[in-house]
Amino acid sequence: MAVDQNLKIELGKQGIFVTTIEELYNWGRRSSVWPMQFGLACCAIEMIATTMARYDLARFGAEVFRPSPRQADLMIVSGTVTKKMAPQVVRLYNQMAEPRYVIAMGACAISGGPFKQGYNVLKGIDRYIPVDVHIPGCPPRPEALIQAFMTLQKKIDGQPLTGEGRPRHLDANAQGEFPVPEQGEHDLEPTSNHGVWPVPITIR
Amino acid sequence: MKTVEEIKAAIEAAVPGAGVEFVPNPSLSAQHSLRLAPESAVAVATFLRDDAELTLDFLSNVSGVDWPDKEVAEKVKVTRTVTKTVDGPDGQKVDQQVEETVEETRKHVEPGCLEAVYHLYSVSKKHGPLVIRLRTANRTDQIELPSLTPVWRAAEFQEREVFDLYGIVFAGHPDLRRILMWPEFKDHPMRKDYVEPDDFEYEPTAHDEVLKRAQEHKDSEQGTGIRDQEAAAK
Numbered sequence: 068m069a070v071d072q073n074l075k076i077e078l079g080k081q082g083i084f085v086t087t088i089e090e091l092y093n094w095g096r097r098s099s100v101w102p103m104q105f106g107l108a109c110c111a112i113e114m115i116a117t118t119m120a121r122y123d124l125a126r127f128g129a130e131v132f133r134p135s136p137r138q139a140d141l142m143i144v145s146g147t148v149t150k151k152m153a154p155q156v157v158r159l160y161n162q163m164a165e166p167r168y169v170i171a172m173g174a175c176a177i178s179g180g181p182f183k184q185g186y187n188v189l190k191g192i193d194r195y196i197p198v199d200v201h202i203p204g205c206p207p208r209p210e211a212l213i214q215a216f217m218t219l220q221k222k223i224d225g226q227p228l229t230g231e232g233r234p235r236h237l238d239a240n241a242q243g244e245f246p247v248p249e250q251g252e253h254d255l256e257p258t259s260n261h262g263v264w265p266v267p268i269t270i271r
Numbered sequence: 272m273k274t275v276e277e278i279k280a281a282i283e284a285a286v287p288g289a290g291v292e293f294v295p296n297p298s299l300s301a302q303h304s305l306r307l308a309p310e311s312a313v314a315v316a317t318f319l320r321d322d323a324e325l326t327l328d329f330l331s332n333v334s335g336v337d338w339p340d341k342e343v344a345e346k347v348k349v350t351r352t353v354t355k356t357v358d359g360p361d362g363q364k365v366d367q368q369v370e371e372t373v374e375e376t377r378k379h380v381e382p383g384c385l386e387a388v389y390h391l392y393s394v395s396k397k398h399g400p401l402v403i404r405l406r407t408a409n410r411t412d413q414i415e416l417p418s419l420t421p422v423w424r425a426a427e428f429q430e431r432e433v434f435d436l437y438g439i440v441f442a443g444h445p446d447l448r449r450i451l452m453w454p455e456f457k458d459h460p461m462r463k464d465y466v467e468p469d470d471f472e473y474e475p476t477a478h479d480e481v482l483k484r485a486q487e488h489k490d491s492e493q494g495t496g497i498r499d500q501e502a503a504a505k
Contacts, residue, residue, distance in 0.1 A: 151453050184481060186460050186467045187452065250453040254468035266472050 089228050096166065096234075097128070097223040100216075103139035104132035105159065108146025110173035110206040117209040127216055136162040141219070143212075144198075147175035147182055148189040150255050157247045160196045165236030165243070168223070170215050171198045174205045181205070194259035196245055272398035275303040278325065285318050286311055294404065304388075304402035309416055312405055313443070316422040319391060319401070327391040327401055330423035333430055335437035336386040337410070339463045342378055349375050383410050385439050389419060389426070407439060410462075418444035436461035 070085050078085050106114060118124045118132065133139040136159045148156055160169065171192050174180030179190035192198065199222060200215045207215075226234050235241035245263065248255040259266075273281065275293065282289050282305075290308030307315050319327045350372050359365035385407045392399030407414045418441035420426045430441045431450040438459035441447055449456060458465055471477075472492075474485040 151451075186465075190470060190473075250455050252455060252457040254470065258468070258470050259472075267475075269473070269475055 092228060093224050093226060097220040099128045100140045100168070100219070100223070101131045101133050101138065102129055102141040102143050103136055103159070103163070104134045105142065106145045107148060107152065107156075108173075108175065110145035110176070113206045113209055114143055114145045114172065114212060117212045122209040122213060124213065124216065127213070127220065129216060136160075137164060139163055140166060141168045141170065143170045143172055144176040144192045145172040145206075147180065148192050150187050150189055151250070153189045153192070153195060153255060154247050154250060156192060157195045157245055161244050161247070165241075166223075166234045168199045168219055169196055170200045170202065170212075170219060172202045172212060172215070173207055174203060177201045177203060189255070194264045195248060196260075197263050272393075272396070272401075273324070275305060275401070278319075278401065279305055281322070281325070282315055282318060285322070286314050289315050291315065302400075302402060304404055306404045306406060309405055309407075312417045313419065313422060316403075316419050319403075320422055325401075326393045326396050327399065329392040329394045329399070330419070330425040331390040331392050331400060333419075333426055333433055334388040334390075335433040335439060335461060336388060337437055337462045338383045338386060339410070340383040341381045343381050345377050345379070347375050347377050349373050384408065385410050385414055385437055387416055387430075387433055387439055391423075410438075414438060415440045415442050417442055418447075420444050435459070438462065 070087065075085050106112075116122060118130065124130060129141070136142075140163070142160055142163065144156065160167070169192075171177045175182060175188070176192050177198075179185075179188050182188040183190055189195075193201075200218050202211050202215045204211055223234075226232060228234075228237060235243075242262070246257075246260060248257060248260075250256075279291050279293055282291050289311045292306040292308075294304045294306050296302045296304065319325055350370055353369050353371045354366055355369045356364050357367050387405045389403045389405075390399075391401045391403065405416045407416055416439055418426065418430055420430060420441070421443060427445065428450060430439075430444055431446070431448060433439050434441060434444075434447055435449040435451050436459055448454065452460070469484070469488055469491070471481065471485045471488040474481055477485045
């Protein structure tokens with residue numbers, strides 16, 4: 068139940084803080100999103116720069132890059148996902164505990180980028196795992212990653228704890244494990260997970 | 272450094288029956304090369320490395336080349352006997368055997384091959400490069416070449432890459448596995464006849480080659496029901 072905004076401000080002036088469990092819970096979640104320490108290509112250099120003193124991702128509560136997927140909340144897919152690496156990326160995502168989020172960083176991670184026509188590059192990691200925020204750019208500047216991070220925080224903030232659109236860890240029926248593609252004789256098998264990525268319809 | 276012709280002579284003097292062939296480069300760079308016979312390649316390579324004057328102690332890189340089967344059209348002059356009807360001396364028609372020369376175009380397929388190219392330098396003598404080539408007999412079943420990894424250790428990973436992308440099998444290589452693609456992969460992507468996997472199902476900004484491939488993919492999906500949803504949206 069939402070608190071009336073004016074009443075909240077009025078009470079705040081009197082030294083009384085009123086909030087809801089949902090607001091408090093999501094505030095806690097969005098203020099301590101720990102990314103996974105994991106980089107794939109040149110975008111990872113920009114990701115590192117984002118965490119350093121000049122851009123300082125720590126201001127957003129994401130200073131702790133965890134080297135284990137078990138302790139991480141956010142996977143930043145920073146760089147080209149080759150078909151040799153794709154099963155490992157999906158496996159790492161499966162090993163993360165809920166609630167977990169994915170930012171696809173850069174042209175390669177969202178679509179294959181300049182290597183799109185190559186035989187060995189996955190045309191976007193969203194073919195296998197659900198992506199929350201896509202960042203275009205080659206590579207995106209640290210500001211773009213911060214923008215994506217703030218977008219993700221807004222998304223977390225807006226998630227209700229019950230009903231439609233609740234985070235997956237509060238939904239008993241939500242899919243927890245995503246199938247890891249097999250490395251076949253000519254290509255990955257299957258070439259995409261249609262449950263996550265129904266082939267988009269192009270309307271011209 | 273000696274010229275390539277002089278090196279060829281030196282090899283022939285040192286390794287009897289080396290079977291070295293001179294491959295001229297007609298371009299301005301004139302970077303001629305030597306084609307070694309696979310049987311004697313290791314002996315020749317060892318000579319190139321250990322010879323006091325050459326001392327080619329540094330292998331800079333190994334490349335693969337795919338020469339596909341080539342259809343060659345040749346014009347051949349053929350002489351054949353034709354029967355012609357000519358007027359005889361007494362006004363009668365007489366058949367006569369006449370020889371005629373006709374130009375014929377004959378086509379034959381020149382078998383292709385796979386080639387490994389090695390660039391050698393000498394660090395101690397500060398000279399190079401010397402380019403040596405090795406050719407397989409064909410590109411299907413006789414694809415074995417001797418590995419030069421025992422001579423230059425630097426060849427190890429690069430020969431693995433040539434094995435991975437071109438499919439040349441290097442006999443005597445200590446650890447011949449795929450280096451870039453996964454072990455289950457069956458194709459050799461750098462070969463001219465490699466067929467790329469068809470993952471052109473979603474091409475929002477297709478053009479040129481991609482547009483062609485995307486259209487082919489769409490045609491292959493006709494009647495499978497995958498695109499019914501899209502048709503309904505229109």
